[in-house]
Amino acid sequence: MTDQxxxxxxxxxxxxxxxxxxxxxxxxxxTAIVIALASLFILFADIIGKGYTGFIKTTxxxxxxxDSEAMYLDDPTDADQRSMxxxxxxxxxxxxxxxxxxxxxxxxxxxxxxxxxxxxxxxxDMLRANPELLNTTQTMTFLAHDRVSVYVKHADNPNYSIRxxxxxxxxxxxxxxxxxxxxxxxxxxxxxGDSREPSNAGILGAVVGSLLTMVxxxxxxxxxxxxxxxxxxxxxxxxxxxxxxxxxxNNLAAxxxxxxxxxxxxxxxxxxxxxxxxxxxxxxxxxxxxxPTIIISSRAAIKSVPPSIRxxxxxxxxxxxxxxxxxxxxxxxxxxxxxxxxGMAQALGETAPLLLIGMVAFIVEIPDGFFSSATVLPVQVxxxxxxxxxxxxxxxxxxxxxxxxxxxxxxxxxxxLRKRLERRW
Amino acid sequence: MQTANLLPLILVLALVAYGLxxxxxxAVAAPLGGIRNLKAxxxxxxxxxxxxxxxxALIVLAAWVGFEGRVIQGIVLATLPPELIPTSPxxxxxxxxxxxxxxxxxxxPDFVPEGIAGAASLLETLRSNSATFKxxxxxxxxxxxxxxxxxxxxxxxxxxxxxxxTLRRIFFVCAAVAxxxxxxxxxxxxxxxxxxxxxxSFVDFFFGANWSPQTALRADQVGADGSFGMIPLFTGTLxxxxxxLLVAVPVGLLSAIYLSEYANKKVRAIAKPxxxxxxxxxxxxxxxxxxxxxxxxxxxxxxxxxxxxxxQSALAAGLVMGIMIIPFVSSxxxxxxxxxxxxxxxGSLALGATQSxxxxxxxxxxxxxxxxGGILLAASRAIGETMIVVMAAGLAAxxxxxPLETVTTVTVQIATLLVGDQEFDSAxxxxxxxxxxxxxxxxxxxNVIALKIVRKYREQYD
Numbered sequence: 001m002t003d004q005x006x007x008x009x010x011x012x013x014x015x016x017x018x019x020x021x022x023x024x025x026x027x028x029x030x031t032a033i034v035i036a037l038a039s040l041f042i043l044f045a046d047i048i049g050k051g052y053t054g055f056i057k058t059t060x061x062x063x064x065x066x067d068s069e070a071m072y073l074d075d076p077t078d079a080d081q082r083s084m085x086x087x088x089x090x091x092x093x094x095x096x097x098x099x100x101x102x103x104x105x106x107x108x109x110x111x112x113x114x115x116x117x118x119x120x121x122x123x124x125d126m127l128r129a130n131p132e133l134l135n136t137t138q139t140m141t142f143l144a145h146d147r148v149s150v151y152v153k154h155a156d157n158p159n160y161s162i163r164x165x166x167x168x169x170x171x172x173x174x175x176x177x178x179x180x181x182x183x184x185x186x187x188x189x190x191x192x193g194d195s196r197e198p199s200n201a202g203i204l205g206a207v208v209g210s211l212l213t214m215v216x217x218x219x220x221x222x223x224x225x226x227x228x229x230x231x232x233x234x235x236x237x238x239x240x241x242x243x244x245x246x247x248x249x250n251n252l253a254a255x256x257x258x259x260x261x262x263x264x265x266x267x268x269x270x271x272x273x274x275x276x277x278x279x280x281x282x283x284x285x286x287x288x289x290x291x292p293t294i295i296i297s298s299r300a301a302i303k304s305v306p307p308s309i310r311x312x313x314x315x316x317x318x319x320x321x322x323x324x325x326x327x328x329x330x331x332x333x334x335x336x337x338x339x340x341x342x343g344m345a346q347a348l349g350e351t352a353p354l355l356l357i358g359m360v361a362f363i364v365e366i367p368d369g370f371f372s373s374a375t376v377l378p379v380q381v382x383x384x385x386x387x388x389x390x391x392x393x394x395x396x397x398x399x400x401x402x403x404x405x406x407x408x409x410x411x412x413x414x415x416x417l418r419k420r421l422e423r424r425w
Numbered sequence: 426m427q428t429a430n431l432l433p434l435i436l437v438l439a440l441v442a443y444g445l446x447x448x449x450x451x452a453v454a455a456p457l458g459g460i461r462n463l464k465a466x467x468x469x470x471x472x473x474x475x476x477x478x479x480x481x482a483l484i485v486l487a488a489w490v491g492f493e494g495r496v497i498q499g500i501v502l503a504t505l506p507p508e509l510i511p512t513s514p515x516x517x518x519x520x521x522x523x524x525x526x527x528x529x530x531x532x533x534p535d536f537v538p539e540g541i542a543g544a545a546s547l548l549e550t551l552r553s554n555s556a557t558f559k560x561x562x563x564x565x566x567x568x569x570x571x572x573x574x575x576x577x578x579x580x581x582x583x584x585x586x587x588x589x590x591t592l593r594r595i596f597f598v599c600a601a602v603a604x605x606x607x608x609x610x611x612x613x614x615x616x617x618x619x620x621x622x623x624x625x626s627f628v629d630f631f632f633g634a635n636w637s638p639q640t641a642l643r644a645d646q647v648g649a650d651g652s653f654g655m656i657p658l659f660t661g662t663l664x665x666x667x668x669x670l671l672v673a674v675p676v677g678l679l680s681a682i683y684l685s686e687y688a689n690k691k692v693r694a695i696a697k698p699x700x701x702x703x704x705x706x707x708x709x710x711x712x713x714x715x716x717x718x719x720x721x722x723x724x725x726x727x728x729x730x731x732x733x734x735x736x737q738s739a740l741a742a743g744l745v746m747g748i749m750i751i752p753f754v755s756s757x758x759x760x761x762x763x764x765x766x767x768x769x770x771x772g773s774l775a776l777g778a779t780q781s782x783x784x785x786x787x788x789x790x791x792x793x794x795x796x797x798g799g800i801l802l803a804a805s806r807a808i809g810e811t812m813i814v815v816m817a818a819g820l821a822a823x824x825x826x827x828p829l830e831t832v833t834t835v836t837v838q839i840a841t842l843l844v845g846d847q848e849f850d851s852a853x854x855x856x857x858x859x860x861x862x863x864x865x866x867x868x869x870x871x872n873v874i875a876l877k878i879v880r881k882y883r884e885q886y887d
Contacts, residue, residue, distance in 0.1 A: 011777075018779055025781035029683025032676045033696055036755070039748045040703055046718050047710070227599035235593055236600070248603045254802065254872040255865065256809020258836050259610055262861045265843065266613030273494030288606050295603070321589040349707025352811035352836070356843045370429060378709040385713045385816060393717065400710050407705060 047404075051397025057186035057199060058149040060115055060175065062098075064090040065137045066127065076127035076134055087120035087127075088112055091142070098180060099171055110168060114175070116143040116199050143188065143199045144181060146391040148172055152183060153394075160390055189398060193364045194380065198391025201384070203399050205366045209279060209359075209374030210348060212367060216283020217290060217347050222340050224287075225294030226329075229336070232295070233302040234324050253292035260289045261353030269357060276358030277373045285353050290343040297339020301332040334421035341414040345407050351378040377403045428490050431560060435486070435567055439479035442571035446474030449578045457580055469584035470574075476591055478571035486563045493559070497551045504547060506540040524548055614865060617858030624852040625653045630859065632656065636822035636833075638842060638853045653856050655863070657822040661739070661832030665814060666807040668743025668828060669750060673807075674800055676747075677754025682784060684755075685762045697759075704752035712816030715745035720817055727829055734829035737819035743828065746813050753803040761795030761882065762788060795882040801875035805868040811836040835860050 068074055070093060073085035092112040096102050102111050119142040126140075127133060144152070147163045151172055154160040164172065175181040193205030228249075236242040264285035268274045274281050305328050313323040354360070359375050360383060367374035375383070381403060384396035450470040454460045460467055498521055502510070511517040520541070526532040527545035534542040578584075622630070633654020680700065684693050720741035727734035734740075765788050773783040789796075819831035820841060842857035 018782070022779045022781045025784070026683070026687055029679045029687060032679035033683055033688075033700075035676050036680055036703065036748075036751050037696065037699055039751075040699060043706070043710070043714050043748075046714060050717070224599045224602055227596045228602065231593075231596035231600040235596060245600050245604055248607045250876055251869060251872055252603055252606060254805060254868065255610070256805075256811070256836065256868055258809065258811045258839055259614075259861055259865050261843075262839070262858060263606070263610045263613055266617065266858070267609050270613075271495075272491045273498065288602075291603065291606070319585065319589060321592060345705065349705075349709070351707065351709045352815075352840065355811075355815075355840050360844055378707050381713065382709050382812070382816070385709075385716065396713060400713060403707060404710070407707070411705060 047397045047400050051394055051399075051401050053153045054189065054394035054396075054398025054401075055186050056153060056183050057188055058144040058152045058181060058183050059141050060144050060148075060181050061139065061141045062091065062094040062115075062180065063137055064094045064123065064140050066090055066123070066134055067093070068134050073127075073134070076131040082124060082128065085124070087123040090123060091115050091119050098178065099174060107167070110165065111171060114145055114148050114168065114172065114181075116145045116197060118143065118197065118200055146198045146389065148181070149199050150391055152176065152181060186398075189395070193366050194362060194375070194383070195364060196362075198389050198395055201392070201395055203377070203380060203395075203402060205363060206375050206377045206380035206399070207402070209363075209367050210376040212279035212370055212374060213282040213286065213376055214344060214348060216280055216370060217286045218340075218344060220284065220287035221290045221294055221343065221347075225291050225340070225343075226298050226336055228291075228295050229298030229302060230324060230329070233299050234320070234328070249292050249295055252288075253296065256352075257289060257350055258352040258356065260285050261356030263288070264353060264357045275371065275373075277361045277363075277375070278371050279367065279374050280370045281357050282354050282359050282374075282376065283370075285357060286347040286350060289350065289353065290347045293343035293346065294336075294340050297342070298332070298336040301335025301339065302328060304335060305331045331423070334417055334423075337421075338414045338418045341410055341417070345410040345414075348376075348410070349378055349403065349407060351382055354379050355382075377406070428486065428559075431486060431563060435479055435482050435563065438482075438564070438567045438571060439475040442478040442574065443471045443475040445571075446575050446578050447471035449575060453578055453580055463580050464583040465585040465588075469588050470578045472588050473584045473591075474571055474574035474578070476588065477574035478567050480591075481570050482563050482567035485566055486559070489555075489559050489563070493555055497548065497555060500551060501544050501548050505544055509538060509540040528552075610865065614858050614862040617855050618862045621852065621855035621859040624855065629653060630655055634824055636838070638838070638856055651852065653852065655835075655860065657824040658833060658835050658838055658860070660824060660826070661818070661822070662808055662834040662836075664739050664826060664828065664832055665743045665746065665818060665834055666804060668740060669746035669807045670800065670804060672744055672747025673750040673754050673803055677751045677803075678758050678796065680751070681755040681758035681762060685759050686780060686784060686788075700752050700755055702752075703748065704750075704756075706749070708749065708810060708812035709816075711745050711749050712812040712814075715741050715813050715817035719745055723829075732829060735819070735831040737817060737831045738829045739818060739832045740828040742814050742817040745817065746807055746810055749810070749813065750803045750806050753806055754799055757799030757802065757879075758792070758796050761792045761799065761879075764795070764883065765791045792882075794878050798875040798878035798882065801871050801878070805871035805875070808871075809836065809864060809868050811840055815840050835864050839864070 067090065070089040071085045071087060073081055075081055092108050095111045095114065096108060099111065102108055122140070122142060126138075143149075148168075150160055151162050151164050151169060155162065162169070172181060188200060189202050191204055192200065192202030195201040232242070232245065236245075264281055268281045268284055269276060309327050309331065310323050313327045314320075318326065354376060359379050361373055361375065362383070363373050363375055365372075377399065381396050381399040384392040384399060387396075447467050447470065450463060450467040451460065454463050454467070457463075463470075501524060502517060502521070505520070509520065511520050523532065523537060523541055524544045525548065527534050527537055527542060528548045534545065537545075630653050633652060634656045635652040635654045636657050638651045638653060680696075684696060688696065716737075720736055720738060723738055723741050723744075724734045724736050727738075769787055769791060770783060773787040774780070778786065814834045814837045818834060818837055820833050820837065821831050822833045822838075823830055825832065839857045839860050842853055842860075
């Protein structure tokens, strides 16, 4: 009796300590969750904070007089004359009118640098298209120089260094006050390809490149993946080779993505002599990479179709292939689609293998086919993020936001499909 | 004709074959008293016709496109005048690019030797001839195949059997693509690796402590050979992966425990998908975050406490990589913890153990093998991760264990050696393939062990 009581006593005495331990353990778990979710939150907040300015452009609207004397240009249709003409002159004159007292040439040149380096070619292109505008006064909107843009957008952000002279800063302040320099929504970002100038650079080329690459990936990976899954689940005999295929698929799913880049470089480019940096090769490499994901999820979808369906079909005389194609496949399709969309989302975000097959080239033109040089969204983000010009940083984060938007909508679509179409048996 | 235009054309032909064979099968059946007197449904005759029309044509097209470039290059090089015939592979690729630039009109033919200009026009002719031949041949095969199948629409032929057998074979080929991919990977890295070891000795590669792959332009330059010792790369990879695992394992494991044992349904429903989101974020985004936010933050933090940190520290890359692999650890651990039979849990609780004691003394030991498998998979993920380290870890191959210094990794070197123009034959390029082989082998071993552990563990409780 006394022994038992003392044991109960011991237990009771230790309870407080044990409950304390319990609470501490629970706290550890909570901390872990909070850390994980906080890092997700910080990641997103950081990218949005860095990138929202990427969606803003800085423009300078000027009344330019297209004076033929100032430009040394009589006939805008003449290519020789155009190549000699000084299309910067109207910009300098217009700016000098707005800011009186800039007389000497050096100061004027500094003044004209407020307008981005494509300003002159904007005037040239307009005159080439509409020669009758010579000697008229036009209201034109130019993209501001990248440094002006950084100054206007990030004057009080310590992470950016302002690369304008004191004089230029004063001019910009004055022009902002006059309403000549304005900020507005950055439509350039969505309507042009890459550029050396951050203010002229856009993501459209990369989006089109991604789209072309994804089409190739989808066209190859989805049918092949589904067919492979059907074979392995329904037809494969139980033998060594089948086991070997299965082991291969499981391992391929975990092979680092850069290895697929090596494969693409050695086989598609080296052996087959396919061109570099084209969506076809990128799509092929990504298709091989996503294939295991699609096969694994398609197999799971086929497995989830109950045997009663198969038996019923067989019972009324369907052949094995008819059972699979007429009954199992349609019922498994939602699960297969879900898995494929998730696989495609992975492929869309993939960068490393595409670096190796040359999709990192600097490409200004919007790609117009499966065999034209292209880059893709994540690679464009990489290129901008590692670029020296500070104006590219905000573009990189803007690009990330666009990429994440695509990915989140794809995943949302997958979840919606699963909820909507998947049947529970 | 362009391959891109030929593909839809074959598809159209296959559809036409389908339609014609369908009509013929009905026509054949009509005098017999309807389609029930055919051996197979009209659909199968039609499907067989389109398979006969499409598949041989597609195979020929694929083979043609695959080898066209090589063959044409070979012919062009062989017809060059003797003084222009290249002696080394590097020279060959230079000559070839010169020829194709002339052919594409990017290079003025007046600026190159006459032989090259001649080769360029030969290249043009060969290309256009090849395109014509390809179009004619492929279309001919498609039409012939379709016609053959059309004639074979006979009541006594069971088309269903042959269609099903063909489909089965197609399915098998698709499943074999996975094997082909593995073979392709192994073949491509091993061949180049063998060539690499023809230039650099095994001992230098595996035991050399110095990595500087810059090969000189001239043979007499200082440090012309470059050195290819992989030890600093391997230690760098290990350092960064270790940091990543130090972050991911405790955080992932504890989150999994909390979510599966403590959290109520509501918290679980919100927290789990959010955690999974971490694994859906593209690696380039993590790289951006590591390089532009975490690395400067760590450098400043280290400075304020009087330490010296590089702006591309191993710590920054490792921390961010750790965040990336949290969901791997947590979802795999979650699976294995949930797989532990409820009876074990109930038994322990009934004996009066608290939840944490049950967790630590009963469930965790039972789930340990599965958790170890998950950690190994996460480790292989960390070793093979490229973008974070390319953007945040730097290029200098330092042999150090200090996480505040810059290190480089195997994947960073593969990427930097192969990005941009490269000569296919230099030790520098081949080194990347040798590193790729090492990476492949290491991750393969980790994966195989991990999968084996996980499978064995699952079987134990099933």
